[in-house]
Amino acid sequence: MNPATSSWHKRPRKLWWLIGAIVFAVCVLVQMPAAWVLQKYAPNSPYLQQVSGNLWQGSANLQLPLAKSALTGAVDWTWQPWKLFLGKMGAEVTLRSGQTTLKGEFDLKRKGWSISKMKGKIQPETLALIVDWQLPKAPIQVNSVSLTRQDGSGFVEADGQLTWVGGEFGYPNNGKTYQLTLPPMRADLTSEQKGDKHLLHASLLDNKDKRLGDLYLDADNMLDVNLTQRLLENMPDYKGQAPQDTPVVSVRQPLLSGLMSGSGAQ
Secondary structure, three states, rough: HHHHHHHHHHHHHHHHHHHHHHHHHHHHHHEEEHHHHHHHHOOOOEEEEEEEEEEEEEEEEEEEOOOOOOOEEEEEEEEEEEHHOOOOEEEEEEEEEOEEEEEEEEEEEEEEEEEEEEEEEEEEHHHHHHHHOEEOOOEEEEEEEEEEEEEEOOOEEEEEEEEEEEEEEEEEOOEEEEEEEEEEEEEEEEEEOOOOOEEEEEEEEEOOOOOOEEEEEOOOOOOEEEEEEHHHHHOOOOOOOOOOOOEEEEHHHOHHHHHHHHOOOO
16 A cells, blocks of 8 residues: 555545534534623623523523513524525524514624514514504514615615504594504515615505505614505594595604604694
C-alpha cells in the first residue's frame, strides 16, 4: 500500500475537523438555556416572563402592555436550524391568549423580521383587550398570512387573508356609541408602496367582493382606516348620501389605540 494513501486514511482532512467543530458549536448553542440568553441580551424585556427550555425548543409567558390593560398569553417555539443557511434565525411559533391561538413561522433577519404561514383564530375576548369596541361574538379567522417588515421601509411583502362572519358591532365616538350590523367580510393583505415606504394594506370586502373599506399600516405603526358608504349603510341612524364605494370615515391613529376615537360619518 502506498504510504501516502495509508497516512490519508489515518488522519482526517482539516475540512472534517472544521465541520466537526461547527457541528459541536451548534449543538452547544441550541442547548443554551433560553432564560439565560434573554437575561444576557434583553435583561429588561417587559414582554417575556417565566422563560423555560432552550434555544432549540422552549416556551414563555407573554405580556403586552396596552393603554387600559395588558394582553397576556404564552408563546412556544421550535428552532428551524436550516434557515441559518439563508442568513436568518427562524422558528416555528405558537401564540396563545385565552381561546386565541395563532401558529406560524417567525424569522429574524439582520434588518427586520417576517411571519409566514400564520393561521388560527383571534377570539373576540382577545380583541376586546385591544380596542374599546362592542364586538361581534365571532372570531377572526387567520388564513395563511405572510408579512415581511424591513427596518425603515415598512412592510415590503404581505399576503394572506382574514375572514370574519360579522355581527352586531358598536364603537364609541364623541361620547356616543354607534351601532351597526357588520356583514360577513374578509381582509385581503398586500404590500403597497408610497414614496420610499411600504404600507401593509388590508382591503375590506364583503362576500360579493364589494368594497367596504381599507386599512393601511405604515413603518411607524400608524394605522389609517377608511370606511365606505356601503359599510355605513348598515348603521340604523346613518343618513349620509354618497356612492357606495366612497370613503365616508377616515381615521389616522397609532396601532392598538381606539381606532374610532375622533372619527365621524358624513
